[in-house]
Amino acid sequence: MKITICGSMAFAKEMLDTKNQLEKLGHICFIPESTDNYAEGKMEKVSGSESAERKIANNFIRKHYELITNSDAILVLNYDKKGVKNYIGGNSLMEMGFAHVHNKKVFLLNPVPYLSYSDEISAMTNMVLNGDLNKIA
DSSP, X not given: OEEEEEOOXXXXXXXXXHHHHXXXXXXXXXXXXXXXXXXXXXXXXXXXXXXXXXXXXXXXXXXXXXXXXXSSEEEEOOOOBTTBTTOOOHHHHHHHHXXXXXXXXXXXXXXXXXXXTHHHHHHHXXXXXXXXXXXXX
């Protein structure tokens, strides 16, 4: 299965690890552009207008959308962040929406977080893996 990995860039190292694990299971995996640089600390994680400018300048949102449309599924890595258990932020929510409207499977690594948009997350999720990548089929 072709799988695009989604999640906060705060989880860049986990994205690389998960990609390797999924490839060992026989899947083809795509990760966000510059994940290696984030994981190695070569690209600083920023927020606010600087982050928006970087996303625009590098066309990150459209590039990741293309990966999603060329995949069979997405896997959202939702770990704890910002004091929220199993955090899913704005970009990941959009990516789930992209996948959902293109009839791609949506997998969450961990259970749905408690957020104001939890219902939307639940409505788009095909399966919660509870940390077990072997459940992807």
